Amino acid sequence: MIRFENDYAEGAHRRILERLLETNEEQTPGYGTDKHCEKARTYIRKACDAADADVHFLVGGTQTNTTIIASILRPHQGALSATTGHIAVHETGAIEAIGHKVLTLPSEDGKIQAEQVKALVEAHWSDAAHEHTVQPGLVYISHPTENGTTYSKAELEALSLVCRECGLPLFMDGARLGYGLASQGSDLSLADIARLCDVFYIGGTKVGALFGEAVVIVNDALKKDFRYFIKQRGGMLAKGRLLGIQFETLFEDGLYEEISAYAVELAMEIRAAFTAKGYSLRYDSTTNQQFPILPDAVLAKLGKTYSYSFWEKYDDTHSVVRFCTSWATKKENVDRLIGDIKRL
Amino acid sequence: MIRFENDYAEGAHRRILERLLETNEEQTPGYGTDKHCEKARTYIRKACDAADADVHFLVGGTQTNTTIIASILRPHQGALSATTGHIAVHETGAIEAIGHKVLTLPSEDGKIQAEQVKALVEAHWSDAAHEHTVQPGLVYISHPTENGTTYSKAELEALSLVCRECGLPLFMDGARLGYGLASQGSDLSLADIARLCDVFYIGGTKVGALFGEAVVIVNDALKKDFRYFIKQRGGMLAKGRLLGIQFETLFEDGLYEEISAYAVELAMEIRAAFTAKGYSLRYDSTTNQQFPILPDAVLAKLGKTYSYSFWEKYDDTHSVVRFCTSWATKKENVDRLIGDIKRL
Amino acid sequence: MIRFENDYAEGAHRRILERLLETNEEQTPGYGTDKHCEKARTYIRKACDAADADVHFLVGGTQTNTTIIASILRPHQGALSATTGHIAVHETGAIEAIGHKVLTLPSEDGKIQAEQVKALVEAHWSDAAHEHTVQPGLVYISHPTENGTTYSKAELEALSLVCRECGLPLFMDGARLGYGLASQGSDLSLADIARLCDVFYIGGTKVGALFGEAVVIVNDALKKDFRYFIKQRGGMLAKGRLLGIQFETLFEDGLYEEISAYAVELAMEIRAAFTAKGYSLRYDSTTNQQFPILPDAVLAKLGKTYSYSFWEKYDDTHSVVRFCTSWATKKENVDRLIGDIKRL
Amino acid sequence: MIRFENDYAEGAHRRILERLLETNEEQTPGYGTDKHCEKARTYIRKACDAADADVHFLVGGTQTNTTIIASILRPHQGALSATTGHIAVHETGAIEAIGHKVLTLPSEDGKIQAEQVKALVEAHWSDAAHEHTVQPGLVYISHPTENGTTYSKAELEALSLVCRECGLPLFMDGARLGYGLASQGSDLSLADIARLCDVFYIGGTKVGALFGEAVVIVNDALKKDFRYFIKQRGGMLAKGRLLGIQFETLFEDGLYEEISAYAVELAMEIRAAFTAKGYSLRYDSTTNQQFPILPDAVLAKLGKTYSYSFWEKYDDTHSVVRFCTSWATKKENVDRLIGDIKRL
Structure with a gap:
C-alpha cells in the first residue's frame, strides 16, 4: 500500500534525525531553556521579521490550540472559528474542556471572512441581553485550512483590521503552514503573517519534523506567563531540546x-x-x-x-x-x- | 559542566535512535494504530503478566497524570496524594485545571500508607455534611517517589487492599518506574504492580527514550473510551509510531x-x-x-x-x-x- | 407600562408568600433536609406517579441545567440540543464552562426529533476516527420549547425509545413545564414525562414561585451523589426550606x-x-x-x-x-x- | 428543640417579608435591572463610602465565591486562603471545579497574616522553576472567619498593603459581615473594608434576608464583564428584584x-x-x-x-x-x- x-505517515526529514544523533550525548538543561531552543528561536524570529516575538515549542496541534486559547480567553469568552475549523470538529471538545465555546461561522471553503467576524461581533454587542450569551474573545483561523485553501494577503489584512477594530486577537493555526507558504499563487509571507496575526504557530509535525509546533506570539499583551500554560496543559517537554534541534534544522538554512x-x-x-x-x-x-x-x-x-x-x-x-x-x-x-x- | x-539531560539510548532511523521511511497509519505500537503493547503486556491490560502511549508525565485522572474521577471527586506528590506541587495546577482537588496526605518520605487512606476515607463518609466536601475518588502514588523512595511489596499490597475496600482506583505514576524496579532491595516486580494497581504508567522519558510514557490500564472499568481522553488532552501523537518504536525497543529484550x-x-x-x-x-x-x-x-x-x-x-x-x-x-x-x- | x-415580572403567588410568612419563625435544619422539602418531595413524586424518584430543589434554570449535565456526562461527552435550546444560546456558555460541548441539531420550531438523534449517534460511531470528536452523552430537550411549542406523547415516546436504544439519558428542561402541561391539545401528563425521561425539572420561577426548580431524577443510574453536584455548583440553598415551602404550596392541592x-x-x-x-x-x-x-x-x-x-x-x-x-x-x-x- | x-434556621426578618408582599404585584424588568436593585445599590455604595463601586446581587455564598474568583484569576493562578477557609474545605471543590487551586496558608484562628502572604509570594517568584507551580493570583479572607474571629483594622491594612505590593487582589468573603462589623471591639467599618479590599460581599442569607449576597467591586480592574460571570455561574436571578428588595430593606435605615x-x-x-x-x-x-x-x-x-x-x-x-x-x-x-x- x-x-x-x-x-504524517513517515518519520522525519533525514537531516533532523542526523542532528538528533549528533547531539544525542550533549547534556542540556530541560524544559526549553537550552541553546538549541535559543538558536531555533533566533532563526524563527528572523524568518518572521519579528525581532520581539516570543517563540515557544510545543508537541502537537490540539495541545497547541488548547494552550494558546486558554492563555487568551477569559471564562465568558469564546473562539470564533469556521464550522470546519479543527478546534470546532476534530479535537474531541478540547476547547470546551478548557471552558470555552467555539462560536462557529458558516464556511464553504474552510475560510472565514472579515465581514462575518464583524457581523457576529456587532450582533453580540447590539443584543441588550448580551451577557446571556458567550462574548466573542478571539478569532481562530487555519492556514492553509483543513480543506487545503489559503488566505490571500488582502483577505488576511481585512481580517486583521476587523479583529483589531473589535479588540479580538487573531490566532492562526499553522499546522500545515509550510504548505500554505509554498502554495502556488500565495502572496503571503511569514513576515506578513507575523505582522497581521497576534499569535500563530509554525507546524513541524506535518512538515519535516518528528513532531513539534513553534508558537510565535507577536502581540505583547499575549506573552505574559505563557510558560505556565505550556506546563499546565502538558506541553512542556522535559527534553525541550528535541524541539529546539528540530526547528533549528528546519530554519537554519531554508529547509x-x-x-x-x-x-x-x-x-x-x-x-x-x-x-x-x-x-x-x-x-x-x-x-x-x-x-x-x-x-x-x-x-x-x-x-x-x-x-x-x-x-x-x-x-x-x-x-x-x-x-x-x-x-x-x-x-x-x-x-x-x-x-x-x-x-x- | x-x-x-x-x-533527562541527554537524548535517547542509541538503539532507539537507530531504530528510528531504520524505520524512518516506513509508512504507517497515525494515532497509535500502527504495528510498532501493537508490538510494544504485546511486549509490555507480557512484561506485566497482564494479558488483558490496555496499553496506551502518551508523550509526557503531566499530560499522562492529567489524562488518567480526568478519565477516572467524576466532577465532585478528588485525588489523594502525598503532599509531595508531583500532581500536588509541580504541575502548575494541572489537576485543578481539569476540575479536581488534590486531597493531600502528609508524608515525610514521599510515600503514603494504607492507614492514611483509610482514615481520610472514613473521615469523609462519617461527616454528616460530606457532600459539602470533596469526595475521595482515587489514590495517586509515585514509585519511586519524587524523593527516590520506593514502596515495598507489603506496603503496596496493604494500599491496594484498602483502595479496593474503599472503592478507590489505585494509580501509580511510574515516571521513573525502571529505577524503582531496579532499586536495591526492591521486592516489587512489574507483575506485582499490575496485580496491585488499577492503572499505572511506565516512564520512558527518564529511562532511555526521547520521550514517552506507556499507560497500562488493568482494571476493566477504567478502560472505556480512554482514547477520547488522550485526544482531548492533547496526547494523541499524529506519528504514534514514534512511541511504539521506542517502547518496542525498550521492551523487546530487556533493555x-x-x-x-x-x-x-x-x-x-x-x-x-x-x-x-x-x-x-x-x-x-x-x-x-x-x-x-x-x-x-x-x-x-x-x-x-x-x-x-x-x-x-x-x-x-x-x-x-x-x-x-x-x-x-x-x-x-x-x-x-x-x-x-x-x-x- | x-x-x-x-x-417573571411579578413576585410569587399570594399563597406562597402567605405560607412563607406563616412558617417564618419555624426553626429548620438547612440544605434541604427539612420537613417542608420532604413534604414537597412526596407531593411531587405522587404527581409524577414516580414513587422511587429522587427530588431535589435548586434555585434557577441555568444552574439546574449545568448541575444536571455535570452530573451525567463524562469529560469527552456532549449534550445534544436543538440549535435554539437554552443551553446552546442563552446561558453564557455555562455548559462549555463545565467542559462540555453542546452538539446542536437544526430545528425550525425548537423541538428535535427521534430521527435526528439517531442519525447523529450513528454518524458518530460509524466514523473511524470517532475519538477525535465529541461523543454524544445525553439528549437535552425543553418542554415547552423556548418557542412555546410542545412535544406530543408520540414524539416524546419516539425520542425516549431512541435515547434508550443509544444509551443516552433524556433530560427535559421544564422551566415552563406547567404551561406545557396546560397547553391546549397536549396529551402529555407529568406521569408520562416521568416514564419517558431519565431526569427533568419542574419550573417554579416562571410558574408561581418566587424562584426554584424541582429536579426529578427517575433513572436510578443518575441518582448517585447528586447532592455533591448541587453544592459544588452553588445551588444548595442554606435555607432549603424556602424551596420546600414553595413547592409544597404549588403541589399540595393542584395550584x-x-x-x-x-x-x-x-x-x-x-x-x-x-x-x-x-x-x-x-x-x-x-x-x-x-x-x-x-x-x-x-x-x-x-x-x-x-x-x-x-x-x-x-x-x-x-x-x-x-x-x-x-x-x-x-x-x-x-x-x-x-x-x-x-x-x- | x-x-x-x-x-440560617429561620426565614427572614419580618420587614423583608412585608416588603416582598407590598411589592409583589409590581411588574419589573428582570435580571437585576429594576429600580429596587438600583436603590439597594445606592444605599450600599453610601454605606461603604464607595461612590464608584459596582454592586451586584447573587443568591448564595459558594456561588458568590466561585463567581468572583472565576472573574479574577487566569487559569494558571490560585487563590491564597487559610487552611480553614470556606473555599478550601466546605464548597465541594467548587474552586477547583472552575480550574483553580486553593493555595492554603496554615492558620490557628482562621485568619491569615500579611507576612504569610508575602512569604508565599516571594517563595513562588524566587523558585527558578516557578512556572511548574501555581502562581498566586488573589488573596481570599473571610471576615468574620469560619471560627468567629475578626481582623483588626491594623491587620487588614497590613494585608491590603502586601496585596497591593504583590499585585494580588484582596477578596473578603463577608457571608457573616454584619456580625463582624458588630463584633465587640471591632475597629473596622464598611468604609474601611471598601478602602482596603478590592472586592468583598455583604452577606444577607445569615443576616436577615431569605437569601442573597451583595458583591461590592471596588477595584476598577475587576469590574469588567462581571454580569457575564453571574449568568454563566447560574447566579443571575430572573426575578432580580427579590434581591434588590431585600438589600433595600436591610440598608435603607440601618436594619x-x-x-x-x-x-x-x-x-x-x-x-x-x-x-x-x-x-x-x-x-x-x-x-x-x-x-x-x-x-x-x-x-x-x-x-x-x-x-x-x-x-x-x-x-x-x-x-x-x-x-x-x-x-x-x-x-x-x-x-x-x-x-x-x-x-x-
Whole structure:
C-alpha cells in the first residue's frame, strides 16, 4: 500500500534525525531553556521579521490550540472559528474542556471572512441581553485550512483590521503552514503573517519534523506567563531540546520552505492528473492536500494500491476523498499514481 | 559542566535512535494504530503478566497524570496524594485545571500508607455534611517517589487492599518506574504492580527514550473510551509510531531493565561516596536520585564542575541537593565525582 | 407600562408568600433536609406517579441545567440540543464552562426529533476516527420549547425509545413545564414525562414561585451523589426550606396546574386576537408565549402601552415579538390589549 | 428543640417579608435591572463610602465565591486562603471545579497574616522553576472567619498593603459581615473594608434576608464583564428584584447593623455563661458564633433541649461545639440556655 491518506505517515526529514544523533550525548538543561531552543528561536524570529516575538515549542496541534486559547480567553469568552475549523470538529471538545465555546461561522471553503467576524461581533454587542450569551474573545483561523485553501494577503489584512477594530486577537493555526507558504499563487509571507496575526504557530509535525509546533506570539499583551500554560496543559517537554534541534534544522538554512515547496509541487501534479481526466475538485486547494470527487468504482480500483482519506459522500455514486503529499512523498510513487489515474 | 541535576539531560539510548532511523521511511497509519505500537503493547503486556491490560502511549508525565485522572474521577471527586506528590506541587495546577482537588496526605518520605487512606476515607463518609466536601475518588502514588523512595511489596499490597475496600482506583505514576524496579532491595516486580494497581504508567522519558510514557490500564472499568481522553488532552501523537518504536525497543529484550539497573548502580556509588565522607542523606533513596545534606561551602566547590538540583535549605549552613544518574550517565563522570567527593 | 415581555415580572403567588410568612419563625435544619422539602418531595413524586424518584430543589434554570449535565456526562461527552435550546444560546456558555460541548441539531420550531438523534449517534460511531470528536452523552430537550411549542406523547415516546436504544439519558428542561402541561391539545401528563425521561425539572420561577426548580431524577443510574453536584455548583440553598415551602404550596392541592391553565387560557385569547386581525404567528405555540409577526408600525403603537420582547427581524417592515402571560397576568390587562389589537 | 446550630434556621426578618408582599404585584424588568436593585445599590455604595463601586446581587455564598474568583484569576493562578477557609474545605471543590487551586496558608484562628502572604509570594517568584507551580493570583479572607474571629483594622491594612505590593487582589468573603462589623471591639467599618479590599460581599442569607449576597467591586480592574460571570455561574436571578428588595430593606435605615448587633450581644451573653462556668473557648470569637470546649456528658445533657454543631473532638472526653445566634434568635431562648448552663 502506497499511502497518500495523510501527511504524517513517515518519520522525519533525514537531516533532523542526523542532528538528533549528533547531539544525542550533549547534556542540556530541560524544559526549553537550552541553546538549541535559543538558536531555533533566533532563526524563527528572523524568518518572521519579528525581532520581539516570543517563540515557544510545543508537541502537537490540539495541545497547541488548547494552550494558546486558554492563555487568551477569559471564562465568558469564546473562539470564533469556521464550522470546519479543527478546534470546532476534530479535537474531541478540547476547547470546551478548557471552558470555552467555539462560536462557529458558516464556511464553504474552510475560510472565514472579515465581514462575518464583524457581523457576529456587532450582533453580540447590539443584543441588550448580551451577557446571556458567550462574548466573542478571539478569532481562530487555519492556514492553509483543513480543506487545503489559503488566505490571500488582502483577505488576511481585512481580517486583521476587523479583529483589531473589535479588540479580538487573531490566532492562526499553522499546522500545515509550510504548505500554505509554498502554495502556488500565495502572496503571503511569514513576515506578513507575523505582522497581521497576534499569535500563530509554525507546524513541524506535518512538515519535516518528528513532531513539534513553534508558537510565535507577536502581540505583547499575549506573552505574559505563557510558560505556565505550556506546563499546565502538558506541553512542556522535559527534553525541550528535541524541539529546539528540530526547528533549528528546519530554519537554519531554508529547509522548511524547500521541503514544503517540494510537497506542494507533487500535489499539484496529482491535481492536474485528476482534472485532466475530467474529475472535479471539492475545494480549490493549491497546497499539499487535494480533494477530488471520484466515482466509487474508481476509488475501489485506486484503493488497491493507494491509501487516501474518505472525506464525505458526494452523491450516490461519488465520494470526496483526500490525497496528501508531504516532504516525505516519493516522486516515483506520485508518478505511479499519475500513471494509474491516466489509465483509469 | 558535568550534569547530575536531572535524569533527562541527554537524548535517547542509541538503539532507539537507530531504530528510528531504520524505520524512518516506513509508512504507517497515525494515532497509535500502527504495528510498532501493537508490538510494544504485546511486549509490555507480557512484561506485566497482564494479558488483558490496555496499553496506551502518551508523550509526557503531566499530560499522562492529567489524562488518567480526568478519565477516572467524576466532577465532585478528588485525588489523594502525598503532599509531595508531583500532581500536588509541580504541575502548575494541572489537576485543578481539569476540575479536581488534590486531597493531600502528609508524608515525610514521599510515600503514603494504607492507614492514611483509610482514615481520610472514613473521615469523609462519617461527616454528616460530606457532600459539602470533596469526595475521595482515587489514590495517586509515585514509585519511586519524587524523593527516590520506593514502596515495598507489603506496603503496596496493604494500599491496594484498602483502595479496593474503599472503592478507590489505585494509580501509580511510574515516571521513573525502571529505577524503582531496579532499586536495591526492591521486592516489587512489574507483575506485582499490575496485580496491585488499577492503572499505572511506565516512564520512558527518564529511562532511555526521547520521550514517552506507556499507560497500562488493568482494571476493566477504567478502560472505556480512554482514547477520547488522550485526544482531548492533547496526547494523541499524529506519528504514534514514534512511541511504539521506542517502547518496542525498550521492551523487546530487556533493555529497559538493563539500563535502569546501570543507572541505579552508579547512583548507589555516589551515595556511598557521600556517606563514606560522613554526609547524611535527606531521604533513604535506593534509586537513581540521591539527596545528600551538604555544607554550602562544599556545594560551592562541587558546583564548579558538577551541576545538581537545589532541593531545600537544611539549616543556615547546609542544603539538601539532588544528584541524579540515568541510563545515559557516563561511568567516568561518576568516578570523577566520587574522586572529588573523597578529596573534599 | 403593562408588561407582557416575560413570565417573571411579578413576585410569587399570594399563597406562597402567605405560607412563607406563616412558617417564618419555624426553626429548620438547612440544605434541604427539612420537613417542608420532604413534604414537597412526596407531593411531587405522587404527581409524577414516580414513587422511587429522587427530588431535589435548586434555585434557577441555568444552574439546574449545568448541575444536571455535570452530573451525567463524562469529560469527552456532549449534550445534544436543538440549535435554539437554552443551553446552546442563552446561558453564557455555562455548559462549555463545565467542559462540555453542546452538539446542536437544526430545528425550525425548537423541538428535535427521534430521527435526528439517531442519525447523529450513528454518524458518530460509524466514523473511524470517532475519538477525535465529541461523543454524544445525553439528549437535552425543553418542554415547552423556548418557542412555546410542545412535544406530543408520540414524539416524546419516539425520542425516549431512541435515547434508550443509544444509551443516552433524556433530560427535559421544564422551566415552563406547567404551561406545557396546560397547553391546549397536549396529551402529555407529568406521569408520562416521568416514564419517558431519565431526569427533568419542574419550573417554579416562571410558574408561581418566587424562584426554584424541582429536579426529578427517575433513572436510578443518575441518582448517585447528586447532592455533591448541587453544592459544588452553588445551588444548595442554606435555607432549603424556602424551596420546600414553595413547592409544597404549588403541589399540595393542584395550584401548579391551576395557575398554569389560567395563563395559557389568556395567552390563547391574545393569540386569537392577533390571528383574527390577520397577523401570522412565527411559531404554533399553544402555551403561554405567543410570537406574532407584526408590522413595525403596529409594534411602535402597541409599545406605548405594552412591553413585549423583540425576537427577530422578519423582513424590512416586520418583526417577530413575544407576548407572555403568566400565573400573575391580570385578566383586565389582557382584555385591554385585545381591545387595542382589535382597534389597530 | 431550640436551635443554636447555625444562623440560617429561620426565614427572614419580618420587614423583608412585608416588603416582598407590598411589592409583589409590581411588574419589573428582570435580571437585576429594576429600580429596587438600583436603590439597594445606592444605599450600599453610601454605606461603604464607595461612590464608584459596582454592586451586584447573587443568591448564595459558594456561588458568590466561585463567581468572583472565576472573574479574577487566569487559569494558571490560585487563590491564597487559610487552611480553614470556606473555599478550601466546605464548597465541594467548587474552586477547583472552575480550574483553580486553593493555595492554603496554615492558620490557628482562621485568619491569615500579611507576612504569610508575602512569604508565599516571594517563595513562588524566587523558585527558578516557578512556572511548574501555581502562581498566586488573589488573596481570599473571610471576615468574620469560619471560627468567629475578626481582623483588626491594623491587620487588614497590613494585608491590603502586601496585596497591593504583590499585585494580588484582596477578596473578603463577608457571608457573616454584619456580625463582624458588630463584633465587640471591632475597629473596622464598611468604609474601611471598601478602602482596603478590592472586592468583598455583604452577606444577607445569615443576616436577615431569605437569601442573597451583595458583591461590592471596588477595584476598577475587576469590574469588567462581571454580569457575564453571574449568568454563566447560574447566579443571575430572573426575578432580580427579590434581591434588590431585600438589600433595600436591610440598608435603607440601618436594619442590617441593628440586627447584627442584636445577635452578637446575645452570643456574648452565651459566651459569658460558658466562661463563668469555667469552660474554655476554642476560639476567641466576639461575633455570633461561639465555640466552647465542653465535656461530652454536658453536651449530651444540653443536647436534649438545644441543637448545636459538632466542631471537633478536643480530647477523649471533650468536644468543641458551635452555638450560633442570629438576627432571629429569641431572647427568651438565650435566657433559658444561660439558665441551663448555670445549673449544669
